[in-house]
């Protein structure tokens with residue numbers, strides 16, 4: 001075997017994401033994450049399930065440096081996340097946001113191409129004039145997420161929530177990231193659109209072998225879309241396993257007191 | 268009572284609620300109101316509001332025929348007589364023009380012959396004697412109007428360059444003076460301090476000093492207006508950067524983009540419409556102010572105005588005022604249209 005191939009094989013065994021005793025204490029005493037440990041293998045669609053305030057966003061934002069950790073270690077593809085290596089990790093990790101976080105006054109094409117903001121030459125960013133290969137890739141992605149040519153020059157305000165999140169997904173895939181973090185990507189969409197958008201995200205990730213860490217608060221969606229569910233409550237993991245291993249009492253403990261989503265599991 | 272229905276709050280129960288609904292006005296507000304009214308009365312005497320009212324009443328009475336005349340009416344009539352008819356033409360004594368050639372007159376110009384009377388003292392008799400000489404004068408019927416419009420265009424150019432200077436200066440000042448983009452607190456304080464200082468110095472005053480430094484002419488005017496405008500724009504731009512929606516900025520930051528790149532792609536598109544509105548306002552203001560600072564010799568139409576006023580040539584002053592009015596009016600129309608188009 002040649003050297004590069006064996007290195008590739010080694011990569012297959014290594015976890016894509018690795019969280020080791022990760023904790024986050026906010027300034028005003030809230031412990032948002034409390035010793036969270038788990039690994040995510042390459043290509044997995046892993047759902048972080050938990051009620052509001054359980055620490056899902058904090059966990060995801062720790063991975064791309066939006067929220068600095070109090071203690072613990074995170075590694076991406078074997079490389080530990082440090083302030084010095086943050087930039088290089090951020091280029092391999094894209095994010096899909098609950099509120100889409102698109103620029104209202106830019107059109108669809110420009111929003112998608114802004115996914116290359118850290119990668120393109122500075123003058124290209126200044127002029128919003130990207131290389132041909134990137135423009136073509138943006139068009140391919142916009143078509144892939146189910147929009148058409150007429151949408152290219154539409155601004156965000158003219159699109160529905162579902163269409164906006166499709167743009168957000170296209171932006172995330174632009175630089176072919178190793179990991180996509182999706183923080184409640186469907187929380188502001190209606191149930192039917194939520195399923196369409198999650199299907200798109202899961203299928204697009206499967207085609208490319210992208211690892212997805214997706215937070216959700218709806219149990220039914222988690223059960224239907226996840227390869228694996230990590231359930232959280234008050235900053236700690238209370239369940240980690242395949243969706244069919246999630247039983248009624250565990251669900252009850254996750255949602256205890258919130259009165260949500262307990263009916264689905266009986267099925 | 269029907270027991271099968273869930274109990275509803277009855278009227279009896281409602282009586283138990285003994286809430287206090289605060290009154291919309293308080294005694295403190297009334298006292299404050301009286302105090303403010305008192306202060307305004309004192310101040311009215313200090314700025315001669317009473318005199319203003321008396322003179323205005325007199326003028327209205329004169330208009331209604333209750334009085335023969337009024338001080339204000341006489342003043343206004345004199346201004347009207349002095350300024351109108353406005354002077355449109357330009358007359359040049361032919362003898363003062365070097366190489367005058369009657370066959371090659373400027374467009375529309377013609378030559379008039381006038382009697383020129385002069386009184387001279389006869390050295391022998393020590394008496395004043397009238398001498399009449401015939402003089403040729405070249406008349407350009409729209410000469411003065413053309414000159415004034417030229418000066419007005421120069422004024423607008425001063426205003427445009429002042430606006431360009433203000434924008435160029437205020438962009439870095441806004442970046443360094445926006446709390447969420449500034450490199451550090453010290454630079455932030457310096458940028459904000461500079462912006463306040465620039466805004467605090469009135470254009471007319473800085474123009475006065477800049478004329479000493481750069482001499483009479485447009486340079487002093489454009490600098491004075493540009494620096495003052497940078498004070499305005501620097502403040503407004505910075506505040507818009509601070510108030511811009513954080514979510515798209517987060518998204519690009521998460522991709523590892525530097526501050527400048529985030530600013531370009533997610534802040535600038537959001538703040539651009541209000542930037543354009545501010546900049547058009549500053550341009551509009553600069554045109555109006557550029558006519559004023561000419562009074563201290565900083566170029567443009569104001570300098571012409573001052574010169575004519577000092578020579579008591581009120582007909583020419585009238586022309587200048589009409590041209591300024593028409594320009595400001597047209598500018599209003601144009602900038603309203605520009606705004607509507609650019610802020611789509």
Ligand SMILES: Nc1ncnc2c1ncn2[C@@H]1O[C@H](COP(=O)(O)OP(=O)(O)O)[C@@H](O)[C@H]1O
Nearest residue numbers: 026027030032051052053054055056057058059
């Ligand atoms: N910037 C912050 N400052 C202080 N507390 C925060 C901040 N962000 C989140 N928290 C707190 O951390 C806990 C977890 O929040 P979050 O990760 O947003 O939960 P989720 O995304 O699951 O709803 C909550 O109690 C929340 O109030």
Ligand SMILES: [Mg+2]
Nearest residue numbers: 056057183184
């Ligand atoms: Mg959240």
